[in-house]
Amino acid sequence: MKNTVLFRFCLVFALTLLLAVATALLLPAAPRLAVEPARDLPLYSLPFGATKPFYPAEITTPDNKLANWRAIAGSRTCGECHPKETLEWATSMHAISDNDLIYDATVRENTDTSRAALAGHGVEKGRWCEGCHNPLGVATGAVTPASSVQMTETMEEGTACLACHAVNKAEPLAGNGALELDLNGIFRYGHPALLAAAPSRHARDMRARRDKPLMGDAALCGACHTEIRPGAVNGATPPLNLQDTYAEWRTSNWARRGIHCQDCHMARDPAAFVAALKRGKKLKKTVSHRIPGNNYLLSDTGLPQGLLMALRGGKPAAQNRLFDRATFQKALGETHDAVVALLKEAAELRIENARHAGDALVFTAAVKNAGAGHALPTGPLDQRYLWLETRVIDTASGATVFHQGAFDAGKGEEDAAAPRWMKQVTTRDGTPERRHILFDAHTLTYERKPIPAGETDRVPYRVPVADARRYRVEIRLWYRLAVQDILENIERQKLGKVAAIIPPLLLATSQVEL
Numbered sequence: 001m002k003n004t005v006l007f008r009f010c011l012v013f014a015l016t017l018l019l020a021v022a023t024a025l026l027l028p029a030a031p032r033l034a035v036e037p038a039r040d041l042p043l044y045s046l047p048f049g050a051t052k053p054f055y056p057a058e059i060t061t062p063d064n065k066l067a068n069w070r071a072i073a074g075s076r077t078c079g080e081c082h083p084k085e086t087l088e089w090a091t092s093m094h095a096i097s098d099n100d101l102i103y104d105a106t107v108r109e110n111t112d113t114s115r116a117a118l119a120g121h122g123v124e125k126g127r128w129c130e131g132c133h134n135p136l137g138v139a140t141g142a143v144t145p146a147s148s149v150q151m152t153e154t155m156e157e158g159t160a161c162l163a164c165h166a167v168n169k170a171e172p173l174a175g176n177g178a179l180e181l182d183l184n185g186i187f188r189y190g191h192p193a194l195l196a197a198a199p200s201r202h203a204r205d206m207r208a209r210r211d212k213p214l215m216g217d218a219a220l221c222g223a224c225h226t227e228i229r230p231g232a233v234n235g236a237t238p239p240l241n242l243q244d245t246y247a248e249w250r251t252s253n254w255a256r257r258g259i260h261c262q263d264c265h266m267a268r269d270p271a272a273f274v275a276a277l278k279r280g281k282k283l284k285k286t287v288s289h290r291i292p293g294n295n296y297l298l299s300d301t302g303l304p305q306g307l308l309m310a311l312r313g314g315k316p317a318a319q320n321r322l323f324d325r326a327t328f329q330k331a332l333g334e335t336h337d338a339v340v341a342l343l344k345e346a347a348e349l350r351i352e353n354a355r356h357a358g359d360a361l362v363f364t365a366a367v368k369n370a371g372a373g374h375a376l377p378t379g380p381l382d383q384r385y386l387w388l389e390t391r392v393i394d395t396a397s398g399a400t401v402f403h404q405g406a407f408d409a410g411k412g413e414e415d416a417a418a419p420r421w422m423k424q425v426t427t428r429d430g431t432p433e434r435r436h437i438l439f440d441a442h443t444l445t446y447e448r449k450p451i452p453a454g455e456t457d458r459v460p461y462r463v464p465v466a467d468a469r470r471y472r473v474e475i476r477l478w479y480r481l482a483v484q485d486i487l488e489n490i491e492r493q494k495l496g497k498v499a500a501i502i503p504p505l506l507l508a509t510s511q512v513e514l
Contacts, residue, residue, distance in 0.1 A: 033184040035066035035141065043146040047121045048232055056232045057131025057138050058178035058223075062168065067183035069140040074154030078161045079322040081195075087323050088289040089161070090316040091299065091335040097158035098134035099313025100298060101498075102482070105489035106436050107133070113492070115427075116234035116439035125233050125439065131177030132224035135163045139181050153317045159224075162186070165206045170214060172222025172246045176230075179223045221261040222246025227380070233439055242438060245378045252453035254373035264342075264373060265291050271341035274371045278345075292339040294377070294384060296505050297481050299336035301329055307500065340505065346372040347386075349477045349508035352458070361392060361463045361514060365419075365475050368456040375450035377421060383436055383482040385422035386507070387414055388475060392463050395470045395513065402463045405478075412484030412501040419459045421448045434485040474511040480504040 037044040037053060044066075048055040053066060061067060075095070079086030089095055098104070111117050111126035123145045130143045136157075142149040154160060163179075166186060171178035187205050195202050209215040227243030229236075249255055259277065267273040268286040276283045297303075298312055309315055319328055348370040354363035365388055369376035377384045389405035405418030414420075425433040428442040451457045465471065482502050491497045 033068040033071050034063055035068050037066060037141065041066065041141050041144075041148050043144070043148060044141045045121070045124050045144045045146075047124050053141070054127060054131065054138050056125060056128035056176065056230050057135075058171065058174050058176045059131050059135060059138050060178075060180045061139065062180060062182050062185065065184075066141045067136075067139045067181065069136075069142065069149045069152065069155060071188065072136060072140070072154050072162060072183055073186075074152070074317065075157055075161055076153065076318045076321055079318050083322055085289045086161075086318055087327065087331050088335075089291075090318055090323075090328065091332045092289065092291045093293060093295050093298065094159035094163075094291055095157060095316060096298065096312050097132070098130070098137065099156060099158060101311045101313055101490060101495065102486060103133060104313065105493045105495055106486060108493045109435065109489045110437055110439045114234075114437050114439035119234070128176055128229065128233055132159075132227075134158060135177055135179070135181065136160055136183070138177070139183060157317060164215070164220065167207060167214065167220060170217075170219045170223040172219045172226055175223065175226030175228045175243075175246075177224055178226075179220075216260060216262050218246065218249055218255070218260040218262070221265075222249070225261075225379075229438060229441070236442065240441060240444070242441070242444075243378075243380055245374045248374035248378060248450075248452065252373055254453055259373055261373070265293060270338055271345045274342065274345045278371055290335045290338055292335060292342050294339070294343060294379060294479075295481060296336065296339045296343065297502060299332055299339055301333040301336060303500075307498070310496075311498070343479060343505060344507055346370065346376055347477055347479075347507045349475060349510045351473055351475060351510050351512045354473055354512045354514055356465075356468050356514060357462075359464055359466075361461075361465055361471060361473070363461050363473055363512070365390065365459040365461065365510075366456050367451060367459070367477060369451040369453055373453055375452055377450055377479065380436065381421075381423035381446075381450060382425045382433070382438075382441075383486060385420055385480055385483075387418045387420040387422075387478050387480075388459060389414075389418065389478060390461060390476075391474045392465075393472045393474065395472050401465060401471070405476075407478065407504055409501055409503075414478070414480075414504070419448060421450055421457075422446070434483050435489055436482075436486055471514045472511060473514065475509065476506060477508040478504040479507050 035041060037046065046053060075086050075089065107126055107129045111122040117125060127138050127143050130138050137143050137155055140149050142155060162183060166181050166183050168180040168182050204211045207215050214220050225243065225245040229240040229242055231237045231239060263285060264270050264273055266287055268288045270292055273283050316328060319325060348368040350366050352364040352366050377386055387405055391400055392402035393400055405415045407414045424445045424447065425441045426443045427433055427440045433441060448457065480502065484502055487498050
């Protein structure tokens with residue numbers, strides 16, 4: 001009996017070995033995926049040298065060659081086995097990071113009409129922006145004046161699945177997409193059944209967190225949430241730091257507690273996770289690919305449907321294939337709720353030391369960054385900003401005796417006298433830049449600097465009043481995604497006219513009676 005079993009084992013082993021050898025001899029060799037610009041994309045522009053094919057983006061590949069655009073799987077492929085994750089991702093800002101109409105028009109204004117662009121190589125300089133917003137496009141050589149790379153479904157997906165799941169390493173302090181993407185090295189399965197037969201191999205290929213701890217490390221996020229404009233863009237030196245979210249986190253108490261970006265922003269209920277952290281607790285880690293951040297506008301299903309989809313750059317690629325419109329709208333609304341809840345969990349507002357002082361009321365508005373692991377606000381701070389609206393009311397008559405910081409919903413701007421946490425950008429000739437044309441940014445100043453994680457900024461007030469009546473002080477803390485001027489870029493690029501106001505979001509309120 002033992003001899004029979006041994007014989008059968010040897011026979012099966014020999015046949016398997018013979019089949020493997022025959023397959024290797026008979027099947028064609030694996031396709032050559034690495035793309036040599038000089039050989040395969042002769043029109044690909046290399047103004048910064050042949051050894052810097054992706055610059056001014058900091059993206060790299062293991063062999064410093066371009067990735068083959070034909071061989072990159074899109075979200076629909078991933079969604080065949082991961083429908084829930086794909087639907088969540090489709091509602092995220094990552095899914096539309098390149099198609100977002102406001103971004104698209106703004107990057108075109110930078111690469112087409114800025115002084116730096118008109119000085120030469122505007123499109124190629126745009127790799128600085130696209131390295132984070134369109135990493136697959138940069139890695140495949142699509143960001144060049146005469147592109148030979150077709151805009152496939154995958155290439156339209158912004159920060160698509162493989163933009164994170166093909167990362168070997170990250171350099172977050174370098175910023176501008178400083179990720180090594182091994183897009184050519186991913187194992188290609190001939191049939192989904194083969195993938196199902198070896199899931200552990202696929203998990204390793206896709207950098208499962210247990211195999212690649214970087215997937216749960218803030219460094220992965222920091223590579224794009226650090227923005228440094230290099231001198232190559234407009235000739236200015238030294239480089240200009242425009243976004244420091246990773247550095248803000250790195251020096252925070254959250255980093256010291258081992259709380260990484262993914263822990264909050266990829267939790268299934270980010271606001272609840274942050275609320276628990278504020279209480280000194282830490283909930284069990286969960287994972288969602290909604291990745292809510294600060295963009296409450298492009299997830300707002302309360303906007304007219306046509307306008308919302310236009311701003312998002314059209315319907316998601318997987319709609320009508322993996323999920324229907326109603327399912328997507330419901331999921332998008334859930335993402336919007338998560339964004340708003342997370343933003344509101346970040347800030348706390350209170351009124352301190354309110355009292356009569358002779359012929360005036362004096363009080364202090366204390367704004368605390370209580371729930372963000374980075375500064376508040378953070379990101380591109382020439383657009384993202386906070387401000388205070390303050391009202392003093394005579395409680396006997398109901399008359400308002402002081403009002404500062406009101407938002408004009410007709411013009412899309414707040415009272416200029418209001419305290420604002422915002423960065424002011426000016427060009428070399430001193431002109432204020434309000435349309436995010438960062439190619440020409442020269443000087444950065446702050447009205448009020450962003451509030452570091454865990455810290456409080458205090459704004460003193462002195463309001464003259466007639467006598468010692470009873471008064472009610474009401475203060476509101478507002479957050480706004482962008483200034484109204486940025487919408488001009490859409491019309492300037494002849495992409496249409498958005499007849500809408502970018503609304504603010506109320507984060508916190510406080511009041512006291514004197």
